[in-house]
Amino acid sequence: MTSDSVHAADAASARARLLELIKELAVVRxxxxxxxxKEADYYVDLRRITLHHEASKLVGQVMLSLIDDAGVAVECAGGLTMGADPVGTAVMHAAADAGRAVDAFVVRKAQKSYGMGRQVEGPSVEGRNVVVLEDTSTTGGSALAAVEGVRNAGGNVVAVAVIVDRNTGAKEKIEAETGVPYLFAFGKDELGLN
Known part of the structure; x- marks a missing residue:
């Protein structure tokens, strides 16, 4: 087996196990x-996944693989606090495990009025390729706020990536308003939520 096919097998295995864990732990009817x-008949509580001892590592592997498979080169990964925080950290650790340097960052909902007055916390995103992450998206609002914060901080947003897409128009809205691809690891159909 070549290293690419080993990587593909590992990625497929990680994706399959993460899907099992999401169905088991995160889908609340x-x-x-x-x-x-908006009102829904179910809730996908992805913090039960992103903060879980086994699933967190899988989140990093699956999201990094998703980004790589899309041909997106990134130096930083993060998003609007709080849903994106553990996703960014998971991607950072998965990249480190693969011998790569990807920094994580956090976008505050509003710029601080004290200290250094930053809205984007962590290593600087200025002049760097950034993927904005989110656990899930319904309207795209959190991801759009994060994109704006990162762009205001001088970051080059190259994609938005979420773990679960609810198929409620967020993809179309984000792509139209940001001009970058919207990637997702799982659609709601894969979770049995049609």
């Missing part, structure tokens, strides 16, 4: 109000 204000 019942009426809920989403952060967008």
């Amino acid at each position: 019942g009426k809920v109000i989403l952060s967008s204000g």
